Amino acid sequence: xxxxxxxxxxxxxxxxxxxxxxxxxxGLAAAAEEERRAYDxxxxxxxxxxxxxxxxxxxxxxxxxxxxxxxxxxxxxxxxGVTSFxxxxxxxxxxxxxxxxxxxxxxxxxxxxxxxxxxxxxxLFRHAFEHWNVVRVDLRTDARNERSRAALxxxxxxxxxxxxxxxxxxxxxxxxxxxxxxxxxxxxxxxxATKEHLERRIAQKWARSRxxxxxx
Numbered sequence: 773x774x775x776x777x778x779x780x781x782x783x784x785x786x787x788x789x790x791x792x793x794x795x796x797x798x799g800l801a802a803a804a805e806e807e808r809r810a811y812d813x814x815x816x817x818x819x820x821x822x823x824x825x826x827x828x829x830x831x832x833x834x835x836x837x838x839x840x841x842x843x844x845x846x847x848x849x850x851x852x853g854v855t856s857f858x859x860x861x862x863x864x865x866x867x868x869x870x871x872x873x874x875x876x877x878x879x880x881x882x883x884x885x886x887x888x889x890x891x892x893x894x895x896l897f898r899h900a901f902e903h904w905n906v907v908r909v910d911l912r913t914d915a916r917n918e919r920s921r922a923a924l925x926x927x928x929x930x931x932x933x934x935x936x937x938x939x940x941x942x943x944x945x946x947x948x949x950x951x952x953x954x955x956x957x958x959x960x961x962x963x964x965a966t967k968e969h970l971e972r973r974i975a976q977k978w979a980r981s982r983x984x985x986x987x988x
Contacts, residue, residue, distance in 0.1 A: 777839040777857055777872075778903070782895040785978050787888045789841040789895055792829055792854060796842040797822050799851030803880035813914035813951075815942045816878045829856070829876075836860070840876065843892055845883060847981065853879035855892050857900070859910065872900055873910040887977025893927045894970040901963045908959055914943065915952040927973075928966035929956035 782789040790796070801819035808816065817825035832838035839857040844850065856876040863870050874896050879889060900906045913920040915934045925931060931954065938953035958966055 777833075777836070777860055779839040779841070779857060779899075782841070782899060784846070784891040784895050784974070786846055786886065786891045786974065786981065787895075788844045788846055789855070789892060790844055790851075792826060792833075792840040792842045794823065794826055796844075796851040797826060799844075800826075800842065800854065803850070803852045803883070804878075807881035810881065810884065810919060811878065813917040813920065813941075813943050814878050815876070829854075838876070841892075843879065843883070843888060845888065852883040852888065853877070855896065857896065869900075869904045869906050871906055871908040871910065872904070873912070874900075875911065886981070887974055889923060890927055890970055890977065891974045894967070894974060897958060897963065897966065897970075901958075901960060906960075908957055911956040911958075912938075912953045913956075914941070915954040916943075917954075921954050921956075924954075924956045928962070928969045929958050930962065931956055 779791060781791065800817075801822045804816050804822065805819050829838060829840040833840060837858065837860075841855050842851045843853040843855055845852045854876060855874065857872050858875055859873040860869050861871040862868065874893065877889070877892075883889075897909060900909050911924050911929050913924065915921075921931070934952050934954050936952050937950040939951060941947075941949045941951035943951070
């Protein structure tokens, strides 16, 4: 379902989420080619595909189906990945959203494990719950993607189960096949504890990054 999404830049200490534009293309092309072994179940363009990848996401954004962000590393100013709000579900009255999904996420290998993913999720959750006042945020991944499932659990999302044959597979060689999707969510009742958990996690990653810089 389409719905116009108000998605300003979202600023953290480790990452800045900027609405995706072609100005991010060079950084994303470099990020996507760093190391691709973690992308078996994720749509990540090759360097030469980044322009078309951005075009497609901006087209979906224009149709009210998606709000894509570039994940910009605050320390370097480089675009190191992409994430999005998608599948906005408005109330029948059309006056706001009751749910939205966070997905379409990938990060350069060098940005994984640095706290960028945790803070990006934190910023998106906070916008969804505290600006849009949604009653549910969805997150899903290929049920076989143990790395992604662990990452979703680590940011405080609740595993709800596996939906069989839920959506097209993005795994190489599986064109035209369906995948089982592992479903996660966060609700307003869970958000305060998830928020506190993520703030502690981000603070630890921030302190670690400052220590590394002071030793350099």
